[in-house]
Amino acid sequence: MKHVFYFIFFLLFSTTFCRITKFKIDNDDRDGFLLRDFGFNKKGTIKFNIKFLEIDSFMSNPPDVGFVIQKIDDEDFDQLDWPNCPNNFADNFAIIAKQEDWKKGFVWQTTINETQEGEYSIYYRNCESSQVSFDIVLTLYNEGPNYLSAGEFPLPGIYLLFFLLYLSVTSLWIMFLVKNRKKTRVNRVHILMSVLLVSKMLAMLCKSIEYYYIKNTGLPNGWNYPYYIFAIFKGILLFIVLLFIGTGWAFIKRSLSSKEKKLFAIIIPLQWLDNMAMVIVSETTQASKEWTTWETLFRLIDIICVCLILFPIVWSINHLKSVASIDGKVAKSLEKLKLFRQFYILTVAFIYFTRIILILFERALTYQTKWVSPFFDELATFLFFIYIGYKFRPEPNNPYLRIGEVDEESSEEDDIDAINLDDFSFQEPTLRNLNENSQKDEESADPNDGNENDDDNDNENENDKK
The missing domain is CATH 2.60.120 (Jelly Rolls)
Structure with a gap:
C-alpha cells in the first residue's frame, strides 16, 4: 500500500x-x-x-x-x-x-x-x-499551432456542450426538489443526486477549459487539478448513489443490513483509490516503468467495483421473488420486482457499454475520429443520469416512492399484529388462573356432580383401553 x-x-x-x-x-x-x-x-x-x-x-x-x-x-x-x-x-x-x-x-x-x-x-x-x-x-x-492530436480537435467544444447540458439538468433537478419538498419525501439520496450532478457539471467545465488551454499552449495551466478533484468526487458519489438505490435505502427501507454495510466498506475505499489513480494515470506519459502495470491494475479494480455494485440489486431481486411466493401481497412484490429488474438491466448495460464496448469501438476508429469514443462515453453517462433522476424522482405519482409508502403502511400493520400477539401471550397466565378457579368452584359447589364426572372419566378411560 x-x-x-x-x-x-x-x-x-x-x-x-x-x-x-x-x-x-x-x-x-x-x-x-x-x-x-x-x-x-x-x-x-x-x-x-x-x-x-x-x-x-x-x-x-x-x-x-x-x-x-x-x-x-x-x-x-x-x-x-x-x-x-x-x-x-x-x-x-x-x-x-x-x-x-x-x-x-x-x-x-x-x-x-x-x-x-x-x-x-x-x-x-x-x-x-x-x-x-x-x-x-x-x-x-499540428498546424496553428494546435497542440491537440488530430482526433481531439472537437473535444473542447464537446465538453463545453455537456457542461451546458448538465447545468440545465442540474438547475431543473434542484428546482424540482424545492417545488416538491412539501408534497413528497425528498430524502438524502435525492440530495446526493444533486451533489453528483454538480460535481459532474464542474468536471465537464474544467475539462473543457483544460483542453482549450492545451490546444493553444500545450499546457493545461493548472486546470487539470480541479478536474481531478471533481472527477474523483463524481466517481465516488456515483457508486454511493447506485449502492443506496440498489439496496433500497431511504426509499423502501431506513437502514442497511450488516452484509450491505460490509459491501460499502469494501467498495468505497477501492473506488476512491481507483478513481484518483485512473484519472492521473490517464494523463501521464507511458514512459514510466510502472505505467502499464498500474494502468491494468486500476482498470481491473474498476471492473471489480462495478461488478460488486450489482450484488445489492441481485439480493433485492431474490428477496422480492421469495416474498412474492410466500406473501399474500403478491401484486406489490411483483411491482417492486419489475422496478428492480429495470434498474438492474440499465445498470448492467451502462457498465458494459462504457467499460467494454467503447474500448473495442475506439480501436476501430480512424485517427481523425478518436473524439467519437469520449463523446459517446459522456452521452451514455448523461442519459444514465437522466434515467436515474427520472426513475427515482420525488413525485407523488412515482411508483418507486409509492411502494415505499406502502411498505411503511405494511410495516405498521405488522407492528400492530405483533402487539396483538404479545397481548395474547401476556394474557395466557390469567386464563390459566380462571380455569383453576372455575374447577375449584365446581368441586366445592356439588360433590355429586364431581362423582358423576369421575364416573364419566372412568368410562372414557375404559373405552380408550378397548
Missing part, C-alpha cells in the same frame, strides 16, 4: 499532463518503451530536446540509443523487433545518436507532409539494453 501512495505522489507532481511532455529517464535498462501516440495532419511537427545523456557502459563503441517514430497503420507496426536497432525500418523516422552527440544536448525536429498524415507512436530504443539516463522535452503539435 505504501508503494501505491508513493506512485500517486509521483504522478501528482510530475509534469507530463500536456502535449509538451517533460520527463526524466533515470538508469533505465529497458530495450524500448512507448512515449506517446499522436495524430498528425499535414504540417504537424515533432520536436525532441534531449539533455544530460549518461550511459553506464563506456566501451570503445558506445551503444546507440534513440527514438523511432512509427506510423500505426504501417504493415510493419506489429512486427517491430525490439531487440534489434530500427535501422532496417525504412518507413520509420529513426533518430539514432551516439553518446558523444547527446552529452551536450541534442535537438531534432521534423514536419509531417501531406503524404505522411496519420497517427504515430513515438518509441524510445536502447539497442544494447544499457542503463541510460537523460532528460527529454517532447513537443507535438
Whole structure:
C-alpha cells in the first residue's frame, strides 16, 4: 500500500499532463518503451530536446540509443523487433545518436507532409539494453499551432456542450426538489443526486477549459487539478448513489443490513483509490516503468467495483421473488420486482457499454475520429443520469416512492399484529388462573356432580383401553 501512495505522489507532481511532455529517464535498462501516440495532419511537427545523456557502459563503441517514430497503420507496426536497432525500418523516422552527440544536448525536429498524415507512436530504443539516463522535452503539435492530436480537435467544444447540458439538468433537478419538498419525501439520496450532478457539471467545465488551454499552449495551466478533484468526487458519489438505490435505502427501507454495510466498506475505499489513480494515470506519459502495470491494475479494480455494485440489486431481486411466493401481497412484490429488474438491466448495460464496448469501438476508429469514443462515453453517462433522476424522482405519482409508502403502511400493520400477539401471550397466565378457579368452584359447589364426572372419566378411560 505504501508503494501505491508513493506512485500517486509521483504522478501528482510530475509534469507530463500536456502535449509538451517533460520527463526524466533515470538508469533505465529497458530495450524500448512507448512515449506517446499522436495524430498528425499535414504540417504537424515533432520536436525532441534531449539533455544530460549518461550511459553506464563506456566501451570503445558506445551503444546507440534513440527514438523511432512509427506510423500505426504501417504493415510493419506489429512486427517491430525490439531487440534489434530500427535501422532496417525504412518507413520509420529513426533518430539514432551516439553518446558523444547527446552529452551536450541534442535537438531534432521534423514536419509531417501531406503524404505522411496519420497517427504515430513515438518509441524510445536502447539497442544494447544499457542503463541510460537523460532528460527529454517532447513537443507535438499540428498546424496553428494546435497542440491537440488530430482526433481531439472537437473535444473542447464537446465538453463545453455537456457542461451546458448538465447545468440545465442540474438547475431543473434542484428546482424540482424545492417545488416538491412539501408534497413528497425528498430524502438524502435525492440530495446526493444533486451533489453528483454538480460535481459532474464542474468536471465537464474544467475539462473543457483544460483542453482549450492545451490546444493553444500545450499546457493545461493548472486546470487539470480541479478536474481531478471533481472527477474523483463524481466517481465516488456515483457508486454511493447506485449502492443506496440498489439496496433500497431511504426509499423502501431506513437502514442497511450488516452484509450491505460490509459491501460499502469494501467498495468505497477501492473506488476512491481507483478513481484518483485512473484519472492521473490517464494523463501521464507511458514512459514510466510502472505505467502499464498500474494502468491494468486500476482498470481491473474498476471492473471489480462495478461488478460488486450489482450484488445489492441481485439480493433485492431474490428477496422480492421469495416474498412474492410466500406473501399474500403478491401484486406489490411483483411491482417492486419489475422496478428492480429495470434498474438492474440499465445498470448492467451502462457498465458494459462504457467499460467494454467503447474500448473495442475506439480501436476501430480512424485517427481523425478518436473524439467519437469520449463523446459517446459522456452521452451514455448523461442519459444514465437522466434515467436515474427520472426513475427515482420525488413525485407523488412515482411508483418507486409509492411502494415505499406502502411498505411503511405494511410495516405498521405488522407492528400492530405483533402487539396483538404479545397481548395474547401476556394474557395466557390469567386464563390459566380462571380455569383453576372455575374447577375449584365446581368441586366445592356439588360433590355429586364431581362423582358423576369421575364416573364419566372412568368410562372414557375404559373405552380408550378397548
